[in-house]
Amino acid sequence: MTHEDAATGPGGTSPGPSAVRPGDPSERFSRSSGTADTPDPAVATLPVELADAARALFGDRLDIAAAYAELLATDGVVRGLIGPREAPRIWDRHLLNCAAVAERIPEGIEVLDVGSGAGLPGLVLAIARPDLAVTLIEPLARRTSFLIEVVERLGLGGSVRVFRGRAEEAATGANGMAPLRGDVVTARAVAPLDRLAAWCLPLAVPNGRLVALKGASAAEEIVEHEAAVAKLGGGEPTVHLCGVGVIDPPTTVVEVVRERVVGPARTAAAKRSRGGRSRRR
Numbered sequence: 001m002t003h004e005d006a007a008t009g010p011g012g013t014s015p016g017p018s019a020v021r022p023g024d025p026s027e028r029f030s031r032s033s034g035t036a037d038t039p040d041p042a043v044a045t046l047p048v049e050l051a052d053a054a055r056a057l058f059g060d061r062l063d064i065a066a067a068y069a070e071l072l073a074t075d076g077v078v079r080g081l082i083g084p085r086e087a088p089r090i091w092d093r094h095l096l097n098c099a100a101v102a103e104r105i106p107e108g109i110e111v112l113d114v115g116s117g118a119g120l121p122g123l124v125l126a127i128a129r130p131d132l133a134v135t136l137i138e139p140l141a142r143r144t145s146f147l148i149e150v151v152e153r154l155g156l157g158g159s160v161r162v163f164r165g166r167a168e169e170a171a172t173g174a175n176g177m178a179p180l181r182g183d184v185v186t187a188r189a190v191a192p193l194d195r196l197a198a199w200c201l202p203l204a205v206p207n208g209r210l211v212a213l214k215g216a217s218a219a220e221e222i223v224e225h226e227a228a229v230a231k232l233g234g235g236e237p238t239v240h241l242c243g244v245g246v247i248d249p250p251t252t253v254v255e256v257v258r259e260r261v262v263g264p265a266r267t268a269a270a271k272r273s274r275g276g277r278s279r280r281r
């Protein structure tokens with residue numbers, strides 16, 4: 001699939017299940033009161049102790065990362081996409097944490113980011129790695145409006161598109177739209193590993209990978225969910241640390257290769273109905 005296939009509008013708006021109008025005024029002005037209304041952009045200033053890491057991870061795109069940090073700390077807070085308390089931690093907990101994952105992503109490939117929220121990690125990866133074609137998959141209109149505006153303002157429309165809808169819809173190609181597929185499917189803070197695998201493996205090309213940003217519980221999640229992941233066609237989940245020697249702590253990711261293409265997971269209701277038919281035969 002070329003990157004242009006599903007991109008129709010400014011900022012790469014996809015013709016997904018629900019079109020999003022860039023700059024919808026009702027979205028832009030939906031939260032215009034309260035203390036979060038006038039956040040201080042200075043809170044997004046790169047802390048001096050993180051400057052080396054930021055330069056290492058963003059290189060000559062650091063100015064774009066800084067512009068994104070400011071948008072998150074201002075518009076992102078006003079619109080309720082980032083908690084006000086997160087604003088001073090945008091660089092370490094969000095931008096650097098996500099950018100470190102770029103080392104796990106090969107050159108020039110198609111990345112799908114499931115549940116992007118305010119753009120994490122997908123937009124950060126697109127900033128750090130202009131060689132990647134990135135699709136941000138997010139069902140909530142308030143979030144996709146923000147994403148589309150940020151893509152436009154940062155001039156990332158050539159490599160980033162926004163799909164409004166759920167991962168399951170993106171994978172099946174709802175509303176006559178072609179199914180989306182990526183070489184790598186990323187996700188952070190979206191769901192436990194079994195549900196993530198069910199949503200994300202169908203979005204990966206055969207032998208493509210899910211790269212899930214996880215916390216310290218990664219190993220426990222693998223023990224709990226590896227059987228479910230295998231049933232979904234995934235290989236053995238592996239844990240990797242990203243940004244070792246650059247950020248502290250490094251980012252933990254769980255990777256799952258789509259080793260086998262299996263049919264969609266059957267719901268309990270579907271299993272019951274199938275059981276009923278075979279008994280009647």
Ligand SMILES: C[S@@+](CC[C@H](N)C(=O)[O-])C[C@H]1O[C@@H](n2cnc3c(N)ncnc32)[C@H](O)[C@@H]1O
Nearest residue numbers: 114115116117120138139140166167188189190
């Ligand atoms: C806790 S937020 C995390 C946002 C972002 N990844 C981050 O790390 O800040 C989870 C996001 O996943 C999205 N989401 C939930 N279910 C989804 C699905 N089935 N497909 C795509 N996105 C989904 C939600 O709308 C929400 O924006």
